[in-house]
Amino acid sequence: MKVSLFIPCLTDQLFPESGLAMLRVLGRLGIDVRYDPAQTCCGQPAFNTGYHHEASVLARKFLDIFDRDGSDYIVAPSGSCATMVAAFYGRELELEPPYDAMADRVRGRVREFTSFLVDVLGVTDVGARFDGRVTVHDSCHALRELHIKRQPRELLAKVRGLELVEMDAAEVCCGFGGTFAVKFESVSAAMAEEKTDAIIRSGAEVVTGVDSSCLMQIDGMLRRRGSRVRAKHIAEILGGEA
Amino acid sequence: MRNTPIAPENIRLLIAERIHDPQLRGNIGRATRTSLVKRSAVVSDYADWEEMRAVAHDIKQHVLDHAREYLESFERNASEAGAVVHYAADAEEAVRLIADIAAPHGKRVAVKSKSMTGEEIDLTHALENAGFEAIETDLGEYIIQLAGEPPSHITAPALHKSRGEIGKLFAQKLGIPFSDDPEHLTKVAREVLRRDFLRADIGISGVNFAIAESGSICIVENEGNARLSTSLPKVHIAVMGFEKLLPDFESLSLFLNMLGRSATGQRLTCYTSILTGPRRRHERDGPEQLHIVILDNGRARLLADAALRDALLCIRCGACMNVCPVYQKIGGHGYGSIYPGPIGSVLTPVYFGAERSAGLPFASSLCGACAEICPVGIDLHHLLLRWRERISRRQGKPVERAMMRAFAFVARRTWLFDVAGRLWRVFAPLLRDSRGGLRVPVWSRTRVFPDAPQRSFKQRWAGLQAGSEEE
Amino acid sequence: MNAREKLFGALGRQPGRDPDAGRRTLGERLGTLEYGRGGSEVARFIERAREAGSTALYCASSAEAAAHIATAAERIATATGRTCRCIAATHALLKSMGLQERLRTAGADLGWVTDPALASDATAASGVETAWERYALADIGITVALAGLADSGAIVISSSESESRSVSLLPTEHIALLPAGRILPSLLQAAPLLRVLAGGDGSSAATLVGGPSKTADIEKVLVTGVHGPAALTILVIDDID
Numbered sequence: 001m002k003v004s005l006f007i008p009c010l011t012d013q014l015f016p017e018s019g020l021a022m023l024r025v026l027g028r029l030g031i032d033v034r035y036d037p038a039q040t041c042c043g044q045p046a047f048n049t050g051y052h053h054e055a056s057v058l059a060r061k062f063l064d065i066f067d068r069d070g071s072d073y074i075v076a077p078s079g080s081c082a083t084m085v086a087a088f089y090g091r092e093l094e095l096e097p098p099y100d101a102m103a104d105r106v107r108g109r110v111r112e113f114t115s116f117l118v119d120v121l122g123v124t125d126v127g128a129r130f131d132g133r134v135t136v137h138d139s140c141h142a143l144r145e146l147h148i149k150r151q152p153r154e155l156l157a158k159v160r161g162l163e164l165v166e167m168d169a170a171e172v173c174c175g176f177g178g179t180f181a182v183k184f185e186s187v188s189a190a191m192a193e194e195k196t197d198a199i200i201r202s203g204a205e206v207v208t209g210v211d212s213s214c215l216m217q218i219d220g221m222l223r224r225r226g227s228r229v230r231a232k233h234i235a236e237i238l239g240g241e242a
Numbered sequence: 243m244r245n246t247p248i249a250p251e252n253i254r255l256l257i258a259e260r261i262h263d264p265q266l267r268g269n270i271g272r273a274t275r276t277s278l279v280k281r282s283a284v285v286s287d288y289a290d291w292e293e294m295r296a297v298a299h300d301i302k303q304h305v306l307d308h309a310r311e312y313l314e315s316f317e318r319n320a321s322e323a324g325a326v327v328h329y330a331a332d333a334e335e336a337v338r339l340i341a342d343i344a345a346p347h348g349k350r351v352a353v354k355s356k357s358m359t360g361e362e363i364d365l366t367h368a369l370e371n372a373g374f375e376a377i378e379t380d381l382g383e384y385i386i387q388l389a390g391e392p393p394s395h396i397t398a399p400a401l402h403k404s405r406g407e408i409g410k411l412f413a414q415k416l417g418i419p420f421s422d423d424p425e426h427l428t429k430v431a432r433e434v435l436r437r438d439f440l441r442a443d444i445g446i447s448g449v450n451f452a453i454a455e456s457g458s459i460c461i462v463e464n465e466g467n468a469r470l471s472t473s474l475p476k477v478h479i480a481v482m483g484f485e486k487l488l489p490d491f492e493s494l495s496l497f498l499n500m501l502g503r504s505a506t507g508q509r510l511t512c513y514t515s516i517l518t519g520p521r522r523r524h525e526r527d528g529p530e531q532l533h534i535v536i537l538d539n540g541r542a543r544l545l546a547d548a549a550l551r552d553a554l555l556c557i558r559c560g561a562c563m564n565v566c567p568v569y570q571k572i573g574g575h576g577y578g579s580i581y582p583g584p585i586g587s588v589l590t591p592v593y594f595g596a597e598r599s600a601g602l603p604f605a606s607s608l609c610g611a612c613a614e615i616c617p618v619g620i621d622l623h624h625l626l627l628r629w630r631e632r633i634s635r636r637q638g639k640p641v642e643r644a645m646m647r648a649f650a651f652v653a654r655r656t657w658l659f660d661v662a663g664r665l666w667r668v669f670a671p672l673l674r675d676s677r678g679g680l681r682v683p684v685w686s687r688t689r690v691f692p693d694a695p696q697r698s699f700k701q702r703w704a705g706l707q708a709g710s711e712e713e
Numbered sequence: 714m715n716a717r718e719k720l721f722g723a724l725g726r727q728p729g730r731d732p733d734a735g736r737r738t739l740g741e742r743l744g745t746l747e748y749g750r751g752g753s754e755v756a757r758f759i760e761r762a763r764e765a766g767s768t769a770l771y772c773a774s775s776a777e778a779a780a781h782i783a784t785a786a787e788r789i790a791t792a793t794g795r796t797c798r799c800i801a802a803t804h805a806l807l808k809s810m811g812l813q814e815r816l817r818t819a820g821a822d823l824g825w826v827t828d829p830a831l832a833s834d835a836t837a838a839s840g841v842e843t844a845w846e847r848y849a850l851a852d853i854g855i856t857v858a859l860a861g862l863a864d865s866g867a868i869v870i871s872s873s874e875s876e877s878r879s880v881s882l883l884p885t886e887h888i889a890l891l892p893a894g895r896i897l898p899s900l901l902q903a904a905p906l907l908r909v910l911a912g913g914d915g916s917s918a919a920t921l922v923g924g925p926s927k928t929a930d931i932e933k934v935l936v937t938g939v940h941g942p943a944a945l946t947i948l949v950i951d952d953i954d
Contacts, residue, residue, distance in 0.1 A: 040659040054650035144611075178608075180608070186688075187571050224689050466942070494904070509765065
């Protein structure tokens with residue numbers, strides 16, 4: 001089985017550790033991984049703001065890179081970016097031939113990281129160790145478009161030393177929403193406040209999830225509030241060696 | 243502010259006025275949370291709720307696909323039962339028609355039960371301007387009529403008000419001693435409005451569902467004011483859009499089982515009136531005339547708009563706004579429209595014009611909780627995305643368009659993207675603040691922005707390949 | 714072109730001409746849903762009616778039902794210090810169960826929907842109330858339900874020559890008698906009845922009554938008795954029909 005890494009622009013530029021951790025975990029599992037450094041961005045920021053032309057420029061670049069790269073799976077440490085490609089390319093984001101057909105081919109191969117581990121590889125124990133009380137935030141795209149809920153929890157349950165606690169309102173949006181976070185910053189911040197209230201109430205020391213964008217929003221508010229709770233991408237928790 | 247759609251700048255003003263009001267946030271938060279809890283309790287009656295949603299969705303699509311046939315059938319059957327069916331192309335025509343129907347009758351006193359379609363055409367104000375006394379009889383509508391405000395939710399119009407605020411309002415407008423006891427305030431309203439029901443010449447209502455096979459109109463409620471408004475006055479005028487049509491009573495049974503649960507957490511509302519024509523000869527009471535006004539106001543055009551037509555599936559339950567994290571923070575008035583929340587952000591540009599309500603589809607994080615809870619399975623968050631595409635293409639701000647173009651220009655060229663990243667990492671340390679993050683516009687007002695890493699993933703990967711890096 | 718022509722013209726451009734096949738398929742799918750497949754047991758009906766805020770009682774006989782109504786009248790007479798005023802639908806069942814006698818003994822007045830004084834066009838002479846005012850001043854309205862819905866505890870009533878809309882709407886309390894054999898599992902099974910009621914020999918107003926009048930418009934606090942009756946009592950009677 002050959003896996004291509006899909007490293008979102010946010011991960012590449014702001015949170016490379018989560019990409020590297022994902023690489024570590026896949027390596028531990030003996031997966032043949034390749035990475036094409038030509039990739040840049042899937043186009044989601046433009047798409048979400050309604051700029052389909054600009055988004056499709058980047059979609060075409062993505063498809064040119066990934067369609068015929070010979071990989072069985074394209075794995076991303078991001079539910080929202082995996083959704084962009086798997087759910088929106090060629091559908092909500094219209095693409096001209098031959099890119100519509102390429103999108104159809106790529107759709108079935110794109111996987112968010114935890115879903116790849118649990119649903120494709122059938123693995124829940126990745127040999128990880130992480131000491132701490134951890135709670136899970138369910139990112140909206142991952143939850144509602146890709147139906148990712150169970151998978152992160154099954155993986156975390158097998159991490160040695162980790163105590164998993166649930167927060168109330170785990171499924172409520174953190175308020176990031178792309179450009180929404182700055183265009184409607186007061187609402188975005190209010191949503192982040194409520195999310196971080198729930199995290200603090202849960203008693204967790206760390207909040208995790210499958211999307212760096214959500215974790216950036218949540219961590220940014222936790223720090224602003226002077227909380228000691230930290231946000232960590234699930235790949236980094238799974239990447240900690242047992 | 244009634245029915246005034248808002249421009250993008252204004253929506254930020256509306257939000258700013260509300261988001262920092264703890265009383266309002268508290269009222270809305272409590273009310274929406276209560277609604278969601280009650281809904282969950284009765285939705286759990288059915289293990290196959292998801293299948294119910296699918297069938298309901300398909301029934302509505304089927305009716306829209308055959309809208310002409312069903313409307314013809316409804317008109318024929320309603321007329322046979324003695325109702326008079328009228329058509330109005332837009333809001334102005336509708337209010338003119340209704341005023342003309344109502345004019346010859348008595349002292350021009352009209353009692354109104356709650357109708358979102360009536361709000362859409364601003365019917366109450368239009369009747370008042372035409373010299374009618376138009377009295378809102380739904381308790382929530384009565385409260386906001388006294389306050390001179392528009393509704394803030396499609397099933398709970400006064401959701402934004404606390405009991406103290408309502409108590410003060412009653413004391414002020416009705417000249418009674420102050421009380422904030424909901425039971426007492428309700429009894430006061432009952433006494434006052436009872437007199438109006440008994441003296442009204444005209445009763446006006448909306449329609450929740452229109453049954454094509456019999457020409458019946460179906461109205462759901464809990465208070466009894468719709469039954470009274472449509473039974474005591476001599477003339478009953480009902481306003482509806484054609485999207486309220488259902489084929490038959492079997493379909494009605496499914497929708498009634500879903501509407502109460504989704505809206506107010508009830509298995510059935512207290513009263514469901516199925517009205518077929520005016521009173522029959524042998525009946526003891528009931529209106530002598532039933533007029534049904536079928537309003538277009540952009541619905542036919544919406545039906546022909548493949549990207550957005552699913553908005554016509556809406557059964558006006560309000561669940562989407564109860565679950566919406568944005569609505570929960572700003573309430574209905576924060577949207578500047580009588581249709582607030584997720585469905586409102588789709589419909590307001592349709593019925594009131596995208597030029598004036600362009601901000602609404604963007605005031606969402608696209609979390610999709612609305613689509614998940616919608617009993618008829620409208621993909622509201624996708625409809626919002628489609629509106630964004632349309633608005634950005636036609637009305638996109640030049641600065642924003644330029645930024646998007648620049649981003650696409652850079653991201654399309656890998657070398658340029660990588661260079662931009664390197665430049666960012668060189669200059670980012672200049673932005674470091676005291677909180678361990680970077681000071682960036684807007685974001686840093688409320689949240690810490692993460693510090694830039696030393697190297698990008700791409701650079702680290704290159705290092706690994708070259709063997710110059712530890713994993 | 715008038716508004717009707719404009720609208721039909723716009724709708725006419727949609728594809729699809731024969732809705733019957735689609736409607737049949739949808740009807741079949743409806744029939745497989747859980748909501749239409751519950752039981753019609755009296756106990757289930759009573760439990761759901763109570764959950765909806767109604768008083769629901771099982772009566773082995775119509776005599777027992779009459780006793781309950783008389784008790785209610787006594788309660789009201791005691792509470793108000795005056796005669797309890799009742800209005801009943803002119804229904805054979807109510808006539809035959811000796812209601813008039815029972816209520817007179819309990820110190821209550823009973824009028825019938827078909828009494829001339831309750832005709833809606835009965836004009837008010839000085840000092841005498843109009844029909845509607847009589848209804849509004851009544852303490853109890855008594856009707857007979859056409860059906861009960863076990864899954865919601867709601868009843869089906871309709872306007873007819875013997876039962877006005879007002880008798881179940883204006884008085885302070887509503888008492889409905891429901892023959893046990895008329896309980897259906899759900900609204901799906903009630904569809905044929907509603908169809909008949911909507912038809913030419915039917916009624917201008919069929920109503921599903923799911924509980925006493927209520928609102929939560931003020932801070933989501935439940936208040937019973939807004940514009941309609943403040944109490945709904947359903948007497949499920951076993952020995953008739």
